[in-house]
Amino acid sequence: LKLQFLYLIGRTPTPLPPAASQNIPMAAKRDTFGDQVPGCEPSWYQGQPSPYYHDGHRAFRAKCRAFVEKEIEPFQDKWIAEGYPKELHVKARQQGVMPRPKEIGGNDEWDPFYELIMADEFSRAGGAGVMGQSAINSMALPPILHHGSDYLKSLVVDDVAEGRKHISLAISEPNAGSDVGAVATKAIKKDGFYEVSGFKKWITGGLMADYFTTLVRTGKAGMFGLSLLLIPANTPGITIRKMETQFDNAHNTTFITFDKVKVPEKMLIGRENQAFRYIMYNFNHERWL
Numbered sequence: 001l002k003l004q005f006l007y008l009i010g011r012t013p014t015p016l017p018p019a020a021s022q023n024i025p026m027a028a029k030r031d032t033f034g035d036q037v038p039g040c041e042p043s044w045y046q047g048q049p050s051p052y053y054h055d056g057h058r059a060f061r062a063k064c065r066a067f068v069e070k071e072i073e074p075f076q077d078k079w080i081a082e083g084y085p086k087e088l089h090v091k092a093r094q095q096g097v098m099p100r101p102k103e104i105g106g107n108d109e110w111d112p113f114y115e116l117i118m119a120d121e122f123s124r125a126g127g128a129g130v131m132g133q134s135a136i137n138s139m140a141l142p143p144i145l146h147h148g149s150d151y152l153k154s155l156v157v158d159d160v161a162e163g164r165k166h167i168s169l170a171i172s173e174p175n176a177g178s179d180v181g182a183v184a185t186k187a188i189k190k191d192g193f194y195e196v197s198g199f200k201k202w203i204t205g206g207l208m209a210d211y212f213t214t215l216v217r218t219g220k221a222g223m224f225g226l227s228l229l230l231i232p233a234n235t236p237g238i239t240i241r242k243m244e245t246q247f248d249n250a251h252n253t254t255f256i257t258f259d260k261v262k263v264p265e266k267m268l269i270g271r272e273n274q275a276f277r278y279i280m281y282n283f284n285h286e287r288w289l
Contacts, residue, residue, distance in 0.1 A: 064121035089163030129250030147270030168209035187216035206254025
């Protein structure tokens with residue numbers, strides 16, 4: 001904006017001194033990759049400087065591109081129509097395009113921009129439904145990492161990080177989507193269990209999930225009566241129904257019914273009636289993606 005203003009009033013901006021231009025980091029220097037037709041790739045692929053990406057990001061970008069071209073694009077039409085195999089996540093992990101974050105024993109170099117690269121490259125395969133569960137896993141697992149007990153972490157973290165199992169968020173309901181404080185699915189504590197009854201709607205990845213990070217009402221009305229439970233998808237009393245979408249059935253949107261589902265108290269994530277705060281914190285990462 002300052003440069004635009006200087007040109008507007010007829011003044012030439014003062015150029016950077018030689019020393020300053022020599023100190024521009026490598027991440028901000030021009031770099032091209034992929035298709036150079038304007039708008040066909042992210043701007044930093046097309047030579048626009050960025051201070052956020054370095055050589056580690058560039059190597060990861062090339063690895064993701066190769067994986068998509070070999071392992072996804074030949075099958076994408078079939079998978080968009082019928083769904084993609086769970087085993088693709090294991091293959092992605094083995095080939096280094098789904099690294100473990102440093103918080104769970106992965107590469108210390110991993111930062112959120114690696115995740116953006118992964119999203120950009122996977123989106124090349126149709127509507128990004130293929131491998132879509134990788135994003136959902138990254139949204140449903142953090143509440144357990146940040147607030148879950150050692151037991152819950154041992155139950156799911158390694159399997160999800162390695163692509164062997166999957167986890168989805170179960171928050172939205174027919175009458176409570178963006179209004180998280182209005183969630184009505186009840187969890188009544190009884191004889192060492194929570195008895196869960198209610199409905200969840202628009203739950204992405206419901207048919208692929210092995211677990212649900214589930215928002216339930218354990219207390220009074222409003223935001224201070226909500227808790228999170230980790231619920232295995234095969235628990236008796238759970239019914240998962242696919243919701244048809246206009247395009248890209250590679251991943252699935254579902255409607256879930258909980259009919260007096262018994263969940264052991266040890267499946268509580270964090271503290272009872274404190275989940276609104278956990279979910280608001282978790283949304284920061286979701287909005288990044």
